[in-house]
Amino acid sequence: MAITILADSACDLPLSFYRENNVSLIPLQVHLDGQNYEDILTINSKEIFQAMLNGKAPKTSQVSPEHFLEVFTEFAKEKKQGIYIAFSSELSGTYQTAVMIHNQVKEEYPDLDIEIINTKCASLGIGMIVEQAAQLATDGATKEEILAHIDFLIKHMEHLFTVGDLEYLARGGRISKTSALVGGLLNIKPLLNVEDGKLVPLEKIRGKKKLVKRMMDLMHERGKNLSTQTIGICHGDDEESALEWKEAIQNEFGTTNFIIHSIGSVIGAHTGPGTIGIFFLNDTPAKS
Numbered sequence: 001m002a003i004t005i006l007a008d009s010a011c012d013l014p015l016s017f018y019r020e021n022n023v024s025l026i027p028l029q030v031h032l033d034g035q036n037y038e039d040i041l042t043i044n045s046k047e048i049f050q051a052m053l054n055g056k057a058p059k060t061s062q063v064s065p066e067h068f069l070e071v072f073t074e075f076a077k078e079k080k081q082g083i084y085i086a087f088s089s090e091l092s093g094t095y096q097t098a099v100m101i102h103n104q105v106k107e108e109y110p111d112l113d114i115e116i117i118n119t120k121c122a123s124l125g126i127g128m129i130v131e132q133a134a135q136l137a138t139d140g141a142t143k144e145e146i147l148a149h150i151d152f153l154i155k156h157m158e159h160l161f162t163v164g165d166l167e168y169l170a171r172g173g174r175i176s177k178t179s180a181l182v183g184g185l186l187n188i189k190p191l192l193n194v195e196d197g198k199l200v201p202l203e204k205i206r207g208k209k210k211l212v213k214r215m216m217d218l219m220h221e222r223g224k225n226l227s228t229q230t231i232g233i234c235h236g237d238d239e240e241s242a243l244e245w246k247e248a249i250q251n252e253f254g255t256t257n258f259i260i261h262s263i264g265s266v267i268g269a270h271t272g273p274g275t276i277g278i279f280f281l282n283d284t285p286a287k288s
Contacts, residue, residue: 003081003137003146006071006114008094009039010087011126012264014180024071025083028094028266031059039265049273050263051088056271064093069099076109083137083146085130088120090197107264115147119154120197123267124232124279129153129258144235149285156283158222159194160215164236164274189216212245215278216252223253225284232279236268241276249278263280 007013008026010194018025027038032051037043039060043213048058073080089095095118120127129150134148169230189211191202205211208288219226231249235242242260263275 003083003141003143004075005130005134005137005221006082006084007126007130008087010092010094010122010265011130012123012261012267013083013127013130014261015040017131020115020288021131021138023130024082026067026071026094026098028063028087028092029061030265030269031061032056037265043265045210045262045265045268046237048268051118052269052272058265060266060269062092063096065097065101068098069105072102072112072114073109076112077115079111080113082114083133083143083150084114084116085126085133085150086116086118087106087126088122088194088197089118090120091122091199115143117147117150117154118197119150119157120194121154121157122159122194122199123263123277124234124259124261125157125159125194127234127261128230128232128279129157130174131259144219152285153281156278156281158282160218160278161192161199161271162189162211162215162276163192163271164238164276191218212248215245216248219249219253219278222282223280224282226253226280227255228257228283229255229280230259231255232259232261232277234261234263234275234277234279236263236271236273236275238274238276245276245278257288 004024006024009028027041029036030043035143084098086095086098098116102114102116119129122184127133133146136149188206189206190204192199193202206213207231233242233245246258
């Protein structure tokens with residue numbers, strides 16, 4: 001039986017990916033100007049970033065229980081096999097809601113066959129897992145093979161983030177208004193990563209050149225076989241900077257394979273325009 005991959009919009013892959021790879025989209029919600037939107041489907045990150053530049057503060061919320069109920073019931077009725085690759089439970093209530101609704105549907109349909117995976121990842125950290133899982137499903141891999149590969153990627157996925165303007169982190173309560181003001185005046189760039197599913201500040205670095213050097217140092221320390229990996233880069237409506245980071249990584253490690261996408265509305269609403277995220281593995285699967 002064919003296996004369907006499900007992924008929520010926090011994986012920051014474009015709508016075209018879902019359509020072209022038979023991946024079922026689970027949209028988180030965005031709230032702006034008194035209106036509710038479904039991420040990717042009825043609002044995009046360009047609109048969110050423009051609103052933020054205009055001084056607005058969009059809010060986000062998890063996938064609705066009603067949406068999960070509709071999707072899981074459809075899978076049960078059609079006897080479809082699925083693997084849902086979910087946003088970190090430390091950053092959203094989406095995973096917990098999915099589990100709750102899954103258990104509810106399973107009471108009525110005991111044969112419901114959907115595995116729900118808490119990735120403890122974000123953005124393209126999830127997206128790269130989704131891409132590989134979808135390819136394995138297309139290639140006819142078994143459910144157990146796909147789950148084993150997902151588990152490996154989750155355990156070894158590294159996330160490094162920096163933001164273009166500290167003000168947006170301050171609006172979301174991540175840092176104080178005073179820290180944002182002082183940091184902006186001193187050209188301080190925060191370096192953040194994901195630890196056990198949480199977005200955690202690592203260091204504060206003054207100036208872009210020092211930031212690039214420190215990011216390369218961390219990739220040397222944490223990465224493995226970076227020249228042969230596919231490295232993910234996401235950006236907050238700043239493709240020019242993303243391409244500069246790509247060039248820096250190419251020059252440093254000889255990497256040739258990259259995935260570059262804009263950050264989606266949900267994560268972008270918290271980090272703001274100008275954000276850059278880099279994703280790579282600290283180990284690579286043994287070749288069979």
